[in-house]
Structures are given as structure tokens and as C-alpha cells.
Amino acid sequence: MAGRDRNLLNRDGRYFARLVVPRDLRPFMNGKTELRTALGPDYRTALKALPGAVAALQHKIALGERRAAEAGDRPVAIGRYPLSFDQIALRNYNDRLAQDERLRNADPQWASASIDDGNVAQLRRGMAGQLNDRDLAELVKNRIDRFRAIGNTTAEFGTEEWRTLARAICISEYEALSRVAERDEGDFTGKPTHPLIAETKPIDDELPPVPLKGLLADYIKSRKAVGKGREAERRWTPVFANLAQFIGHNDARRLTKQNLLEWRDARLTTLSAKTVADVDLASVRTVLSWAVNNDRLESNVAERVRQDAPKKHLSREKGFTLPEATAILRKARDYVPAKTDNARTTEASQTTAAKRWSPLLCAFTGARIAEITQLRKQDFRKEGETYVMRITPEAGTVKAGGYRDVPLHLQLVEMGFADFVDAAQEGPLFHTNRKDGISAARTVAGRVSQWLQSLEVIPEGVSPNHGWRHRFKTVGRELGISGRTLDAIQGHAVRTAGDHYGDVTIAAKKAALDKFPHYDLSS
Template sequence: MNGKTELRTALGPDYRTALKALPGAVAALQHQMALGERRAAAAGNRAQVLGRYPLTLDQIALRNYNDRLAQDERLRNAGPQWASSSIDDGAVAQLRRGMAGQLDDRDLAELVENRIDRFRAIGNTTAEFGTEEWRTLARAICISEYEALSRVAERDEGDFTGKPTHPLIAETKPIEDELPPVPLKGLLVDYIKSRKAVGKGREAERRWTSVFANLAKFIGHDDARRLTKQNLLEWRDARLKTLSAKTVADVDLASVRTVLSWAVNNDRLESNVAERVRQDAPKKQLSREKGFTLHEAIAILRKARDYVPAKTENPRTTEAPQTTAAKRWSPLLCAFTGARIAEITQLRKQDFRKEGETYVMRITPDAGTVKAGGYRDVPLHLQVVEMGFMGFVDAAPDGPLFHANSKDGITAARTVAGRVSQWLQGLDLIPEGVPPNHAWRHRFKTVGTELGISGRILDAIQGHAGKTAGDNYGDVTIAAKKTALDRFPFFILPPA
């Protein structure tokens, strides 16, 4: 038969018996075919067919029963509050009426439609509200919910040996290999898509893709359904051998926990096994202020002003003019805007304009990435203008000012930011434990606070989110920002 297999099943000795057995037999065969497709997909022979995993009514009822008991076990492990809560007698009475067919479709839906939606979402049923198939399924789930609550009540009395008594649950055989795999890396891709739809997710894509690849390699598969808490504990301990506890806590475990939580909320998984997997990280001990002191700031800005790249005869080792410009101007721009370094190194010529007598810089995601998500306009401090920055901008070609890659501005801006940081570190001007680029943000906020400038205006200049709902009302205008920035004193830079 050219490698094909024909599936057959007996329906009984007579027409009436066969007609009665037909729906269940068809569902069983479809279930068997779906398992075959899953195994072929796992072997790389065929793409996974999503949403095709039908179960019979009694199989769905059994699965719902088992899910509810598993949920009860998780909640009891989470703390004593669940075990001490009482069962709603009114809900139990409604389930009895639902089992007996005494509820209309609307009341049935209020009881169990959320459960039916879940099984519909993972491909176990196509039953639509109001149909006879849907009503039969709803009654079956009422039975499984009632049976599950009976076990919960028994467990509350210390009896964990109870078994289902209704034939629909008691006589149904467990389902082999019930659910199709859920690719871990596929969940990450879908999570990032959902974040990008609201203008976020770029940073997660950059930092988390390698994390999920490493996790899948460590556990030897890519199925989120087969991922266990023990897998994550062992992976965490392995990562701690090469990474800091803070990175493992804040990047590795946090990323997995976030994506699995999203998967649970979107009915892609039943539970988040990473929820209780944590890693303590030592708190950083501060021995000085976070930002640059005035003396340190002047020393850095003087080096930036006087910077000349090393001469070389080899074109391959000659520093790009954009990198030279970044070392020359980005410390000054950071000092008077409190911007993130990558927001500066991604700037383009078209991001600058003049309004009246004020030069304005626009920090926008169109140029690369902005952590807060939207654009912001920042007036240039007079010292920036007087030191010739706008002359540099006017003379520059169209496009990025500090790198030459117009296709992947995000990566290029981060690369240049890293080079600026390395250059500063090599000058022996940066105190130990002080981030050479981020320290400007701390200094900007510190100086602004000393000058009595409104925290909301400082946040608007720096791109910090408002601290209260009220901060979202009204706009911080360019005029208000300029007035604030005009109060920042000039840095007195000794001549070279």
C-alpha cells in the first residue's frame, strides 16, 4: 500500500449497535492518527498539525477530573489557606442540576464554559455553544467537576484514597500520550510576538533566545509539557557554575518563569513549573555614590573633548570616524540629558532640529530602541552647543551619527556603546563598581534634585516612567524641560 497504513475498528454485531458506537470509534481513530502525526513531527518527518487532537466525551471528563485533582494538590502544597477553605454548597447544587440536565445552556455555560474553552483551545473538541454535542459535553464536565469536589472534600478529612464513582469517570481508561508537545522555544517566539504587538519585546528577544536554547539543550528536548521543576533546579545549578547568581536569578530563571506564566494565561500550558524555582542573589554593597562626582565628571569630559584616535598604518585597525565621534560626544550628551548610552549612540542626523533659539534632540524607537517605548524630546544644554556639537551634526551625512549600520541600528548602537565603555575603563578614571555609562544617569538625577527641579520633569528628560497615575496627566513641554536644563551649571573644563 505504498507505505500507508489502514486503520480499522469493529463497531459491533448489528446496525443499531454500530450506529451507537460510531462517534466514539471515529474519535478514537482520529486520536490515533493525531498521535502518529505527533510522533512524525518529533522525528522531523512532518510538521506538527496544531489544534487536531480530538477526545471522546468520557476522555475529556476524565482529563478534567485529573486536572482538578492535580490543581488541588498544587494548592495544598502552596500553603494552608487552601486546605482550610470550604466548598461552596451552592456550586455543588448547581453541578448536580447540571448533571441531571436541569440547567439551561446559559446556566451550564456559567458553570463549565471556561473548561470547555480550554479543551477547545488545545484541540480536544470542536463543540460549539448551544449544540447538542456541546450540551452533552457540558453535562459530562459537570460530572467530572462534581467527582473532583467529592475527592477534595474527602482530602479535607484526611482521606486521600477516594476513587470516582460515576461510570463516566470510573470506567474510562486513561488516555495514552494525551497532549501534543508544546515547544519551549516556540513559546518564547510567540511571547515575543505578543510583546512586539504592543511595542515591546526587543530586549527579551536579544537576551532570552540563547537562554531557552541552552535550557532545551540541557534537558535534552524542547517540550514544555515535559519540563519539570527538578529539570529547572538542575539547570539552575549548572548555570551557576559559569554565571553569576544575579544573572541566573534575573535573566535565566526570570525569563523562563515569565514565558511559562504567559503560556498558562493563554491556555498553552496547564501549570508553570518555574513559578517556585528561585535563586538568591547577593545584594550589591555600595561603598560610594552611584553617579560620578563633579571631579570625576570633569576628568572624563576633558578626556572626551581632547580625544584623538591612535594612528595606525593598517586600515583594518583604524578606528571608524563614527566611533571616534561617539567617544568625543556621547559622554557630554549623557551628562546633560541623563539618557542611556545606547539611546545616544543610536541617534541620527534627522533626530535633531531647531525650534526658535532652542536645539532639540529626539530620542525615538525609530532610531533603534527606547526602554520606555515612546519618543521624547530633549533640549540641548547651551554648553553642548557652544562646544560645537551642532556643527558636527550639520557636517555629518544623513543617517546614524555614531555608527555606519543603517539596517541593524540596535546592534550597532550597542556595539559602539560597548566600545565607549571599554575606552573609558582603559583611562583609569572610572572608580571600581561604577558603571561608566550608567553613572551619568545617576549624576543627572542627583544634580537635578539638588537644584530643586521637579522629579516629573527630570523623569521626562531621562525617559523614566511616572511613579503615579497622576504623572500621566498633562505634558512636560520642551519649554519646561529647557527651563530645567538651563539651571544645570556648565562643567569648567581646563584647556588641553
């Protein structure tokens, strides 16, 4: 039923997006009590189109709020509708000319009134930057206060921002007075000559909003079309939700650089500089750049919003040493869950299996931990005498996007992993969630990491799971295995155009893995 979906209205089998117009805004919206947009007769199609339609209606409500604020009938938050200095100057210029036109119609004496030459001289000095802040305020403070009141600027007296805006208003006032003087002589054809006014594009208040969250959804959709984007969707969705909540709206057209700077600073109070730089700002910058390239936005206001992050100083190698790796694998081999009589606290058999086998699988494949914990029984097969593991997006997520086959090292087979797979039930080996394997695999991966950390076998500066990827690459290089083969086993992207030619076969991978020595787990 449509009633369950806010803002969706069903009238005689046809659907509409609907917003009620607040009572105090109705005089500024032609007396309308509600706004509607037709969405057609199909419920699913209407539901899909609803968010965009509601955003467009909300934009119309916002325009009504702006008109009410300009009329002085509704308070507005400072900076709610930000404009650049040149846009404010142009709006002031147009306001002054509209005021002049009204006065010429209302009072025949207006055209005969003389222009104050002293005021004109002061405006020239203000334009040139020759006035101090106090004298500038006498000239244009009332105009700046008006634009603050209607939400177009946050500039405060005494700041460089305020002074820049004040000079722009001086230019605007001077140009407007020039047109008034021309009109007094019967010439209504004059145009502004100062570049600040002449070259600024008119403000188009009727441009439809571009929902931030909608841009993210469309960007993710474009990435998924080429087999990517799952990780971005997981990590970036809460980022965009937080940004929209912080700025108080969801319209990318109204997003400003100042918004982003303030949001960045707020995020830094709870997140590391690296996270803010590499996740928060990078995600917004990427999506807005995509929007510009696809003609969804005119500019990317996030382009120059950056955050420096301290460089991590390494005190040792990133991968495990042989003694460290051996100690971890012995703990994994010997792992037995704690006994308990409480069914609620009894560890799931799949979690126990993950703690037992995932470190060994990481050690001999160099795979990412989530690629291991998402494995299913059907991801294993035997070709001749070789057991083969397939890491595939069908099981969850693969960073490189495609599948890859990795032969099992002989030590894994000797330790009974192939027998474990054969005895397992169909479906995931290390978790039970068949509907959301990605989240479940990550949860189990986190539990394995926490368990290893609790054993105090993970050295400081090394990732409990990623350390295996570094070690695998290091050992492979020591054994003289080609970088192309190691990349194919680990799922790293190819580095040159030439690497795209030819395949790294299962036989080639097995020959490489056979060179990896067994770990001595005897003690």
C-alpha cells in the first residue's frame, strides 16, 4: 500500500509524489497547500522515482522559504542559501534596479532627485580598497546584513571575507547608480561594465536539486556495471549520509567548499586524519568529479578540499617473519574453542573452522582474509591430482573484480583441509549467513583478527591478516617466482599493458606454489 511510503500518494490507481506546503509559506507559493508530481500507474516504478521527485518538490519548498525570508516573513539560518561574492553583487545590482523601476512608477519625482556625489566618491574609494572597515560598514553594512539575513553569506564584520564582500557590494552599488543616472536621462539600455557584474552568470533559482545520495547511488551503479563498487557502496554510504545530515540538506547544487571545510573539521574530532582524507573527502571528491564528467553538476566544489595525514613510520617489515608466521600457524592448528554449558556462548563450528584454517589458507595463497572467510564448498574442485580453490565475486567480494583459481599447497592437503571441505555441508564454510555473505565474511574475519590479537602473537606494526599478503610476496620473490605469477595468485591488478597478454595457468600457479616450503609445525 502507498500509505506505508511517506510522500507517496495513490489516487484512482495512479501514483504521485506529494509534499504539504507549510502554512506560512503558502502566500509565497501561489497559495498552494501541497505540491504533487505524477509518477504513473506502476507501483514499483513510482517507488523507484519517488526519492528524486520528492527532492525536486523539496527544492520548490526551499525556494518558497527563500522568498519568505527575503520578504522578512520567515527567519532563516545564516548561510542556508550560500552564494559567491560575485553572485551576491549581481543580485544586489538587480535588486537596486528593480527598486528603481518600482519608484519610477510610484513617484514621478523620483527621476528628478539628484544622486549624492559624495556617496558615489565613497563607493569608488570602497571599490579601490581605500576605506577602512568602519567606513565600509557605513556604506554597505545594511546590504550585507540583508544577505546574511536571507542566508546568502556567513561573512562577519572585521574578517577578510566580510571586507571582500563589502568591496563587491560597493561595485554593485556604483554600477546600479550609473544605470539610475542613465535612466534619469531617458537611456534604459545601459549595461554594467565592471567584470564582477558583467561577467557573472545570472542565478537560476529554478535549477532542480541534485541529490547527494542519488549521485552516490548512480556512481555505484556505474561501477557495478563494470564489476566494481561493492566496497565503495559499503564504506561511502554512511559518509554521504553524515554529510547530508551535517549540512542540513541533500542537494549537491547547494553544497559549498565552506560546507565541506566545516564538515571536515567536525569529522576530525572523531576520526583520524587519514580516514578523513582517504575515505570521507576522497569519496565526496570522486563522486562529484563523476557527476561533473557526466553533466550532472557544473563544478566539483570538493576538488581542492584536502586533509593532510601523517605518514606512518615503519619500524619493521610489513609481513610476518618466519618465526612469527610459524608461531601463528601452530596456534591455528592447535585451536580448540573454550568449553561452555551455555548454548548462547558456545562458539559456532564455522567460526572454529575459520580460526583453524584461515591463517593457513592466507599463508599459502596470500589472499585477503575476507576472500577466505567467504569461501563455499562449491568453490573447491579437483583437477587431476591438484586441489583448486576458486575465489569468486559470487561468494562475496573480490577487490580486483573477477574470479581467480589458486591451487592448494601440499601442506594444506596433508593437514586435512581437503578432507574438511569434502565433509562440509553445501554453502559457506566459515559462516552460516547465505543471504548476506559479504557482511558475514567480514564479521568472521574480524573475529579471527581479534582472536589472534588476544594470543599476543601478532607483532606491533603488522596487520593480523594483511601481514600474510606481504609475507607471501616476499617469500615468492626470494624463490625467484615472477611478479606476474605472484600477482595472479594473490589477485593483484596487472601493472603493464604487456601483462594483459597470455594467461597464468593453474599449472603455472601450482609450479610456483610447489616452491613454497612447508612450515615446520612439529613442536
